[in-house]
Amino acid sequence: MSPSWHALRILSLEDDPNDTELIQGLLQSEDILCEVTRVETEAGFLGVLEKGGIDLILADYTLPAFDGISGLKHALRLCPDVPFIFVSGTLGEEIAIEALKIGATDYVLKTRLSRLATSVRRAMREAGEIGERKQAQEALRRSEAYLAEAQRLSRTGSFGWNAITGEIYWSDETFRIFECDPAARPTVDLVIARTHPDDRALVREVIDRAAAERSDFGCEHRLLMPDGRVKYLRVVARASAGGEPGVVYVGAITDITERKQAETALQDALREIKKLKDQLYEENVALKEEIDKRSMFEEIVGESPALQPVLTRVGKVAPTDSTVLITGETGTGKELIARAIHKRSQRSARPFVSVNCAAVPPSLIASELFGHEKGAFTGATQRRLGRFELAEGGTLFLDEVGELPPEAQIALLRVLQEREFERVGGGRPIRVNVRVLAATNRDLQRSIDAGAFRNDLYYRLSVFPIAMPPLRARREDIPLLVEYFIDRYASQAAKKIRGIERASLDRLRSYSWPGNIRELQNVIERSMIVCESEILTIDESWLPVEPGEVEHGAAPVLKMPPAEQKRIIEAALDATGGRVSGPAGAATRLGVPASTLDSKIRALKINKHLYKTV
Numbered sequence: 001m002s003p004s005w006h007a008l009r010i011l012s013l014e015d016d017p018n019d020t021e022l023i024q025g026l027l028q029s030e031d032i033l034c035e036v037t038r039v040e041t042e043a044g045f046l047g048v049l050e051k052g053g054i055d056l057i058l059a060d061y062t063l064p065a066f067d068g069i070s071g072l073k074h075a076l077r078l079c080p081d082v083p084f085i086f087v088s089g090t091l092g093e094e095i096a097i098e099a100l101k102i103g104a105t106d107y108v109l110k111t112r113l114s115r116l117a118t119s120v121r122r123a124m125r126e127a128g129e130i131g132e133r134k135q136a137q138e139a140l141r142r143s144e145a146y147l148a149e150a151q152r153l154s155r156t157g158s159f160g161w162n163a164i165t166g167e168i169y170w171s172d173e174t175f176r177i178f179e180c181d182p183a184a185r186p187t188v189d190l191v192i193a194r195t196h197p198d199d200r201a202l203v204r205e206v207i208d209r210a211a212a213e214r215s216d217f218g219c220e221h222r223l224l225m226p227d228g229r230v231k232y233l234r235v236v237a238r239a240s241a242g243g244e245p246g247v248v249y250v251g252a253i254t255d256i257t258e259r260k261q262a263e264t265a266l267q268d269a270l271r272e273i274k275k276l277k278d279q280l281y282e283e284n285v286a287l288k289e290e291i292d293k294r295s296m297f298e299e300i301v302g303e304s305p306a307l308q309p310v311l312t313r314v315g316k317v318a319p320t321d322s323t324v325l326i327t328g329e330t331g332t333g334k335e336l337i338a339r340a341i342h343k344r345s346q347r348s349a350r351p352f353v354s355v356n357c358a359a360v361p362p363s364l365i366a367s368e369l370f371g372h373e374k375g376a377f378t379g380a381t382q383r384r385l386g387r388f389e390l391a392e393g394g395t396l397f398l399d400e401v402g403e404l405p406p407e408a409q410i411a412l413l414r415v416l417q418e419r420e421f422e423r424v425g426g427g428r429p430i431r432v433n434v435r436v437l438a439a440t441n442r443d444l445q446r447s448i449d450a451g452a453f454r455n456d457l458y459y460r461l462s463v464f465p466i467a468m469p470p471l472r473a474r475r476e477d478i479p480l481l482v483e484y485f486i487d488r489y490a491s492q493a494a495k496k497i498r499g500i501e502r503a504s505l506d507r508l509r510s511y512s513w514p515g516n517i518r519e520l521q522n523v524i525e526r527s528m529i530v531c532e533s534e535i536l537t538i539d540e541s542w543l544p545v546e547p548g549e550v551e552h553g554a555a556p557v558l559k560m561p562p563a564e565q566k567r568i569i570e571a572a573l574d575a576t577g578g579r580v581s582g583p584a585g586a587a588t589r590l591g592v593p594a595s596t597l598d599s600k601i602r603a604l605k606i607n608k609h610l611y612k613t614v
Helices: 017-029 042-051 068-078 093-102 110-154 172-178 188-194 197-213 257-292 308-317 334-343 365-370 406-418 444-449 455-461 475-493 502-510 516-530 555-559 562-575 586-590 594-603
Strands: 008-013 034-039 056-059 084-088 106-109 156-162 168-170 217-224 230-240 248-255 324-327 352-356 395-399 435-440 464-467
Touching: 008 017, 008 042, 017 034, 017 110, 034 042, 042 068, 056 068, 056 110, 068 084, 068 093, 084 110, 093 106, 106 110, 110 156, 110 172, 156 172, 168 172, 172 188, 172 248, 188 197, 197 217, 197 230, 230 257, 308 334, 308 464, 308 562, 324 334, 324 562, 334 352, 334 395, 334 435, 365 406, 406 455, 444 455, 444 562, 464 562, 475 502, 475 516, 562 586, 562 594, 586 594
Parallel strands: 008 034, 008 056, 056 084, 084 106, 324 435, 324 464, 352 395, 395 435
Antiparallel strands: 156 168, 156 248, 217 230, 230 248
């Protein structure tokens, strides 16, 4: 044996130098290139062993101060992989057998050195095979350690399953995933028992199909752990054409719980984003509608005694969260009062949403107010937020609330009482924080008597009533309103208007204004269109004057519904300190004879003394 990379390094434990030279010469004659180091003491022997770099040990059995058995034991302790051959002339059979039991590789008698080369070659061949096997085992051990660590990091275990015999093999990571004792015997029943009850049918179907069809399979399912935790698994397996009887599957099990939780969190976040996006879209639509709507005017214009009590009541109720019912004829500016209440409230930074109940078909009013779910009715192709949700945290103004159909009145009453509602087609109550302001030009008391309006809803809405006076009751404000509208429409028409003709202003003051401020606004805008000078004039045909209207222009207040009469008279008494007659009395302010007003006060059971000031 002659290794190609270096000469064989031999340690000779021998007290006779001649024997060492003889052995070296014999090996070289057999083409075994070698380098021999001779030692004869225990200290020298240990020194070489500790230094290392020895391929073979040849040892005599008997030395003057040392023996081969002791040397063998030192060699087995310090370099167990180095072959140890006894070469001795005094080694008996019993001692040789003992040496072999202890760990010697072979023994050769000095009287038969012809066997030495053969023994050396066999010993070195066996040592090489043992070394290669140990290297392979170490490589396998490292590979298994790397695989186990990779499985632990990736939370992926492996398994083998014989679909015929039912025998199952699990890796350590698979045991950890299932949280089972590694000493337990994995079985299909154990897998089913650990599977979430809702997924057991699926897993059983996959297992039965794999056993029957002998094809690859994969699925996702959940585990229900003993402490109630839920794990999500991804299982894949491939049929292997192994040597075992039956169909053997080799597969992987991955714990995807964190991924599923992340996906769920992501889906929740996306749903929340979509919800906020939809809400923002709906709010933008509502805002655009509000921007596109042209109010009668942006600010309340007027200083008349009839208007002042209204503004006072607005200032008192605005900071509260009370429901307000604003009554008055069409065109008196009820929505403007509602906006003024909102702007002066603690909700001013939140939306002001307005809905005209009379403009929405009865069949759609519930959807308009409370929204609807997708598929709630024909044409409901997607979920839509109602006005209550759009007004969350802010104010909802229900104009013409007297036009609500009975079904909508019931739903509105529930919102006012319980602060919750359900979308059309939905079954989940939705809590709401909205202040409700309502307005109507109807006499709701008459509607209640006629059965068209709920009595309980009326009292819920009219916690704080405000009666908006008609324009004919506040004629002192007409010049201010005219000036305001002239400035507004002159800017829009790019015209320079210095004022209004005196006769036209008198005509405006004397007109009864059945359409109130909205009608006045339209008359000014119409006049601006046809005006060709710097002085605005009003066409007489647009303002028909009825006999006696100039003298008794305010008398129509007596033709109002009793509830509105009472509110207007009480407001006038409050403004005049309870005075009825005289230049500063309520009768003068309302434009009715004092005797007539006294009769009306008694008929309406108004205590005028409550308004007297010291």
